[in-house]
Amino acid sequence: MADRATLEEAVRLQGERVRGLKQQKAGAELIEEEVAKLLKLKAQLGPDEGKQKFVLKTPKGTRDYNPRQMAVREKVFDVIISCFKRHGAEVIDTPVFELKETLTGKYGEDSKLIYDLKDQGGELLALRYDLTVPFARYLAMNKLTNIKRYHIAKVYRRDNPAMTRGRYREFYQCDFDIAGQFDPMIPDAECLKIICEILSALQLGDFLIKVNDRRILDGMFNVCGVPDSKFRTICSSVDKLDKMSWENVKNEMVEEKGLASEVADHIGAYVKQHGGVSLVEQLLQDPKLSQNKQALEGLGDLKLLFEYLTLFGIAEKISFDLSLARGLDYYTGVIYEAVLLQSPTQQGEEALGVGSVAAGGRYDGLVGMFDPKGRKVPCVGLSIGVERIFSIVEQRMEASEEKVRTTETQVLVAAAQKKLLEERLKLVAELWDRGIKAELLYKKNPKLLTQLQYCEETGIPLVAIIGEQELKDGVIKLRCVASREEVDVRKENLVEEIRKRTSQYCIC
Numbered sequence: 001m002a003d004r005a006t007l008e009e010a011v012r013l014q015g016e017r018v019r020g021l022k023q024q025k026a027g028a029e030l031i032e033e034e035v036a037k038l039l040k041l042k043a044q045l046g047p048d049e050g051k052q053k054f055v056l057k058t059p060k061g062t063r064d065y066n067p068r069q070m071a072v073r074e075k076v077f078d079v080i081i082s083c084f085k086r087h088g089a090e091v092i093d094t095p096v097f098e099l100k101e102t103l104t105g106k107y108g109e110d111s112k113l114i115y116d117l118k119d120q121g122g123e124l125l126a127l128r129y130d131l132t133v134p135f136a137r138y139l140a141m142n143k144l145t146n147i148k149r150y151h152i153a154k155v156y157r158r159d160n161p162a163m164t165r166g167r168y169r170e171f172y173q174c175d176f177d178i179a180g181q182f183d184p185m186i187p188d189a190e191c192l193k194i195i196c197e198i199l200s201a202l203q204l205g206d207f208l209i210k211v212n213d214r215r216i217l218d219g220m221f222n223v224c225g226v227p228d229s230k231f232r233t234i235c236s237s238v239d240k241l242d243k244m245s246w247e248n249v250k251n252e253m254v255e256e257k258g259l260a261s262e263v264a265d266h267i268g269a270y271v272k273q274h275g276g277v278s279l280v281e282q283l284l285q286d287p288k289l290s291q292n293k294q295a296l297e298g299l300g301d302l303k304l305l306f307e308y309l310t311l312f313g314i315a316e317k318i319s320f321d322l323s324l325a326r327g328l329d330y331y332t333g334v335i336y337e338a339v340l341l342q343s344p345t346q347q348g349e350e351a352l353g354v355g356s357v358a359a360g361g362r363y364d365g366l367v368g369m370f371d372p373k374g375r376k377v378p379c380v381g382l383s384i385g386v387e388r389i390f391s392i393v394e395q396r397m398e399a400s401e402e403k404v405r406t407t408e409t410q411v412l413v414a415a416a417q418k419k420l421l422e423e424r425l426k427l428v429a430e431l432w433d434r435g436i437k438a439e440l441l442y443k444k445n446p447k448l449l450t451q452l453q454y455c456e457e458t459g460i461p462l463v464a465i466i467g468e469q470e471l472k473d474g475v476i477k478l479r480c481v482a483s484r485e486e487v488d489v490r491k492e493n494l495v496e497e498i499r500k501r502t503s504q505y506c507i508c
Contacts, residue, residue, distance in 0.1 A: 007045045014038045061161035061169025067406035072393055073386075077152065079201045080174050080384055084150040087194055089176055092149050094134040096156075100124040106133050106366070108329040109236045113157045127156035131175040132330070132363065132381065139179055140370035145377050146180035168387055177381030179367070185301055188334050188362060189308035191382045195338050195358045196314045198384060204357065204392055206341045210274070210321035213302055214331045214361070216283075219295025220322070223288040224266035226259065232329060233257055238271055239325035242339070242355070246272065274321040277306040298333070305334065326361055333362030334380070340392075357385045405459040410502045412460050413440040414451040416467035416477075421445070423466050427476070431464075434495045438464075455481045461502060464494065 018034050058064060065073065103114055103126050115127040128134050131151045139147070152174045161167050176194060178187040192209060199207050217238070221231050237252050244252075246268055253259040253267075273279060280303045289295045302320060309315040326335040338358035360382030367377040397404060413428040415421070421444045431438040439460070441451055448465070455463055465477040465486075475488040478497060489497045 004045070007041065011038065011041045011045055014041055059169070061159065063168070068404050069390075069394060071404050071406045072397065073390055076202065076386060076389055076393060077174075080198055080386070081150070081152070083194060083198050083201065084174075084176050086197075087148070087176070087190065089148045089150040092135075092138065092151055093153065094128070094131070094138055094151070096154065097125045097127050098134055098137065100126040102137050102370070103129055103133055106328070106330055106369075108232055110157075110328070113159050115156045115158050129157060130155050131173050131383070132177070133366065135175070135177060135381075136330075136363075136366040136379070137370050139367045139377055139379075144179065148176075148178045150174070150176045171387040174384040174386050175381060177379055179377050179379045181378055185305045185308055185334075188380050189305055189312060191360055191380055192305075192309060192318065192336060193312045193314055195336075195360075195382055195384075196317055199338060199357065202389060202393075204340060204389065207317070207338055207357070208341055209318050209336055209338045209358075210324045211302065211305070211318055211334060211336045212321055212324040212326075213298035213334050214326075215294040215298030215333060216289075216302070216322070217325060219289055219292035219298065220267065220270050222294070223292055224270070225263045226267070230257065230259060234259060234267070235325045238267070238323060241271060241323040241325075271323040274319050274323070276315070276318070276320060277303060279320050280306065301334065326359065330363040330366045331361045332364045335359075335361035336382075355385075355388060357388050359383055359385070403459065407439075407458060407460075408437050409439050409458070409460045410437045411439075411462040411464050411478075411498050412451060412455050413438055414448060414463050414465045415446070416448050416465050416470075418445040420466050420468075423471065427464065427466060431495065431498075436495055436498055452479075452481070462498060464498075 014034070014037055018031065018038055021031050021034060097117060100114075100116060101124070104111060107114070107129060110129070114129050117125040117127065131153060135149070135151065138144075152172060154170055155173050156170055159167065159169060161169055176191065178191070180187075192211070195209060214235075217235060218231055221234060226234050234253060234257065237249050237257065240252070241249055250261075250264045250268060253264045254261050280299055283289050284296070284299050284303070289299070306315060306318070306320075309318055324335060324337055326337065336359065337356045339356050360380070362378070362380040364376055364378040367379065368374045371377075411431065413424050413431070415424055424440050428438050428440050441454060452463060454460070461481055463479040463481060465479060467477065470477055470488070473488070474491055476491055476494050477486050478489045478494070478501075479486045480501070
């Protein structure tokens with residue numbers, strides 16, 4: 001058999017011959033004959049065991065994050081976590097996959113987006129779709145009836161990704177939930193207050209939080225004549241009104257879901273309404289809705305909610321919107337969704353449609369679905385749409401060309417002359433041991449200019465320069481990179497001076 005190199009050359013030449021014949025538009029029979037020869041040569045060649053060919057890419061709907069992007073994400077997470085802690089939340093974690101039966105039947109039409117895993121040792125598993133259902137399972141399993149918790153972790157959805165709009169198949173959720181039996185609407189109002197605090201702190205631009213109640217929706221469907229069996233599927237259609245026109249939503253209800261056209265028109269008359277507490281009071285007087293027990297309960301709670309929101313000083317940020325449906329099956333009461341009122345564009349940015357940036361609601365029956373005795377634990381919570389927020393913040397930073405520090409290094413230990421590596425290593429070790437964030441260049445004799453340039457490129461504010469004269473005098477030359485001012489500091493006072501200057505953001 002010919003050696004591999006000879007066969008590879010024969011394959012290359014035969015491939016060129018086939019391409020040449022195709023370009024010349026030679027006869028089909030001749031081309032087929034030459035392609036057959038090429039395939040025969042390739043079969044003789046066989047696979048190259050030593051040369052693995054694979055595509056270097058991340059899976060569809062996922063992405064890598066570089067240090068600059070991670071620095072931005074950490075800042076956003078810090079804002080969110082500090083708010084959750086300010087409101088007294090504890091933190092928990094749950095497995096990234098659950099038993100498939102735990103997740104199925106909880107997400108309505110979105111259940112088809114759950115990632116199933118192959119049979120793993122006798123257990124049918126699936127990647128978690130959100131953090132709420134695992135939380136409910138956690139409460140039931142541990143027999144907890146009262147907790148205020150937050151959970152930040154990745155979830156997975158087999159969705160069609162729209163990367164530029166912050167829609168992924170793998171993404172973070174930031175959830176805050178209050179579980180327990182409390183007086184109506186007090187925890188619900190706090191959840192809305194938390195959303196306002198976080199979105200205001202992140203400075204994303206003006207926003208509005210739409211609120212509704214699943215009981216009002218169900219009551220509305222009932223008085224409009226929707227059959228009980230179609231409540232959830234029609235609710236899913238109404239939930240698309242933020243993305244589709246009423247005509248298209250109505251067409252889906254009538255043509256695809258078999259709803260009578262006049263029933264859809266009745267629904268349309270309601271879902272086009274939005275406003276504040278005055279709309280709640282108006283609907284309390286509605287001749288049809290006011291006769292429905294579920295709708296009446298929901299409207300009564302919303303009226304109370306608006307009272308608390310006024311006391312919290314956020315009522316002007318809230319809009320009662322009858323088109324808000326939230327397609328997930330587990331909601332039982334108040335539901336809400338925060339949207340940016342306009343794309344947060346600044347000069348040089350393109351308009352960015354990012355959809356909702358936070359959402360949540362009350363789900364009083366979910367824990368009972370897992371409890372062997374069906375004991376219910378009332379819950380209300382929220383989820384911050386961090387991926388969409390990251391998309392906005394990243395685009396804004398790119399447009400402004402703002403510099404982002406990717407490390408927290410306070411000082412670089414540098415040398416002014418050669419043969420001072422030992423002194424640099426000793427000093428940097430002392431700084432690390434005292435809790436100072438410090439670096440040094442991994443060269444025996446780096447040039448001072450190279451060391452200073454490294455600080456400017458990475459944003460390190462201070463340089464501790466060791467020189468022969470400084471060693472004799474027992475001092476370290478501390479240089480502020482921004483102002484280029486240098487001061488001699490006694491070695492025993494160096495840590496204190498670094499802390500003082502970095503706490504002032506190097507106002508030297």
